[in-house]
Amino acid sequence: MEQVLQFFFEYKEAIFIIALSIFVGIEVISNVPAVLHTPLMSGANAISGVIIIGGIILVGHADLTSFSLSLVLGILALMFGTLNVVGGFAVTDRMLEMFKKKKK
Amino acid sequence: MDKVIGILNGMEFTIGDSLLELSYLIAALLFVYGLKLLSHPATARTGNLWAAGGMGLAMVTTLLLHKDANGSGIPLTNVWIILAAIGVGSAIGWMVARRVKMTAMPQLVSIYNATGGAASMLVALLEYPNAVAGDVGSILVTVLGLFIGAVAFSGSLIAFGKLDGRVGDIMKPFMTYINLVLLIVTLGMGVYIVISPNPPAEMVWAIYALLGISLVYGVMFVMPIGGADMPVVISLLNSFTGIAAAMAGFIYNNQAMILGGILVGAAGMILTMLMCKAMNRSLINVIIGSFGGGGAALDREQGNVKEITLSDAAVLMSYSQKIVVIPGYGLAVAQAQHIAHELDTLLEGKGVDVKYAIHPVAGRMPGHMNVLLAEADVPYENLVEMDDINPDMPNVDVAIVIGANDVVNPAAYDDPSSPIYGMPIIDAHLAKNIIIMKRGMGKGYAGIENFLFFNDKTRMLFGDAKSSISKLVNEIKSM
Structure with a gap:
């Protein structure tokens, strides 16, 4: 206790x-109406890519004087995070654009 | 920027330090606001942009203002490397997002779950050696970030494989026990690392071992989960990536990461629960994967299925007043959403009232069917949710079931031995006539016999959904 x-x-x-x-x-x-479940999920998914900040900090203060596995993995983490963020927001926007179009 | 403006806990801080934290606060608020807007149809697109803006802000300020423990900022060479990595990631992410087919959305979300999980896993792995021995809190979040991130990563890859038809369901009763053992070993390992008094730099072997078991556990965790449960799994893994990111946020004591991650984690959990409710199953039940395993479903008199000719179907539809289309994943597979919309416009032109009834778990991820029909320009008002359409079903002249199976299976009402007993379904069986479009007499994705096919009011229209509907369209046009 x-x-x-x-x-x-x-x-x-x-x-x-x-x-x-x-x-x-x-x-x-x-x-949330069921209509929006998929875009909501991919949008939330993109937000979880906030791990990218961790990637920036990691690579930002990495020692570049010698080649190391950590540096490679750090860069990989940064790329994965970016993929998650950019891809996630872009595809969500594309989906929501379709919803909007037919409102006319 | 470097002007010292105060001292906190014995550490000097500058204008830049304060601005950085302020930008994190703004980013966190933008995440919340964006997510809020995302949950209303009219504002969803703006919400997505606000959240993206918050992310961009946090990225830029981190790059410009972040300092390590010694107070030095990010050197220029590192900035270039970061920009290059972000450039490559953005280019790939953007291209994939623009090109992916809407039917493949569940696969894409799984891939993004995997990349998010992998990033958290790697950050935790690389930060572990820097932790201070005996600092239980920070080692705990590192271990949790690594474990949850790794499970989200390997689990999402398996989920992707399953959705894409590359990995089959492997369900053996003993797998539940293997998984339980794996989970206990993983937890034991995690606890050992957290309470060990040794300096983390000497425990690197242990963190790699934990990484290995966690990855295996992720694979084994998703492997036995049945295809019909995919909406639950995707949403659960989505929640995991959020939690993993939040754990990494604690490592850096970064409030934007913590809040963003927990927000997604909680939202994902709620969505997971909603999906479970739509299938009348508990989360534990889904994870253990008892679905469709027994195969001891009620052995009933099957009766005969009756087929309908295209011209009869055309006549029946044209002279109806009210038609409800019940789409399932089969419609998506056949890419029949566009031709289905042509059919409903044609019928509407003849004065028939056509609505689409959408089951919450139609398709392979939550809300998937709505996206597919939106892509085909079906008006928003014509999509009706299950609970709103069911009371009206007895007044419906024809229920057209296209590529759906389990979501209209009346066994959910009257067969206590069926795995889907108790699951809310769309009451197609109450309509005056039922036309079922199907490729063959195969069972649904969940592998359960559907007695709706043998109903007296049911007529089958066999064939690929797309070609069946286009033939129907021609038939109705020539009437």
Whole structure:
């Protein structure tokens, strides 16, 4: 019990953010019409590509003086993340464009 | 930018540091706002752009303003490498997004899930050696990011393979136990790494071992899940990539990553639950994969199926008042959505009221059918959700089932032994006439016998959906 409380106190900010984000995520998504499930999913998918920030930080501060496996993997992570972000937002836009077209 | 403007916890911080955090706050708010707009048809497209803008902002400010623990920014050479990597990723992502067929959307989302998961997995893997020994919190998030990212990565690849017809369903009863063992080993390994007092730099072997088992677990996790459950799996894996990204966010104490990731994780979970509800199954049930395994479904008198000729079908449709089209994945496979729209415009011209009834899990991912019909320009108002159309079904003259099977299977109501018993279905059996377009007498994707085919009111129209419908269109035109 003491350890749990200790853990909570040390990481209280993180736990607050998690709890509130979960609530916001649920709240924002509830009552989405079924029509939008696919675009919503691919849009959300693109947002999860926010890992790209991690990739930028990783490669940004990587040591370039010597060749290393970490550098290669870091660049790979960055490319994967970009693929996720750019592809995700682009395909979502393409789908939603089709929805809009027929509204006329 | 480098002007020191204050001290926090013994560390000086500059204008740039503060601006960076401010940009993360704006990005996080844009994610929330974008997602909010994305959930309404009229504002969805704008919402997507806002979220993309938030992402772009966070990327640019990180590149310009981020500093490592020693306070040095990103060197110019590294900036060029980053820009090159982003350039390559963007070019590929953009091209694929523009060219992919709408029928292949589930595959594409699976691939993006895989890349997102892989990125999180790699970031966690590379950051692990930098963690401080005994710092339970940061090692915990690293291990979780690695595990969830790896499962999302290998699981999504298998899901892609299944959707694309490259990987079959492998369902053996013992697999449940193997998976359980794998999960316990993975968790044990994770706990060991987290509580170990050794410096992470000496534990690199353990993190690679964890990576290996996690990847295997991802494969084994998706492998036994039946094809009909794909909408649930895709949405679950989508949720995983979000959670993995959030865990990586904790490594960098980056609020934009944390909030964005958790947001997607929670949203994905909700969507997963919705899909489970639409199939009347629990998530555990889907994961363990007891679907269609028994094969001990009720052995009923099958009766005969009755076929209908094209001209009879044409006459029946033309003189109806109300027709409901129930599309399934078969329609998408045959690429028949455009010709189906031609059929409904033709019938509407004759004064027939034509609506499309969309089951929540029609197609291979949530809402897939709506996208396909939107691509074919079927007006939004003509798509009716299951719960809205069902009370009206007894007044429908003809229900036309195109390439759908399980979502109209009445066994969901009256056969407690059927795997889909209790699943909400579209009540095609209540319509006055039922025409079923199907390639042959094969079972549905879930592999369950459908007694709707033997119903007295049912007539079958065998053949490829696209050619059947185009023949029908010609037949009606020549009447």
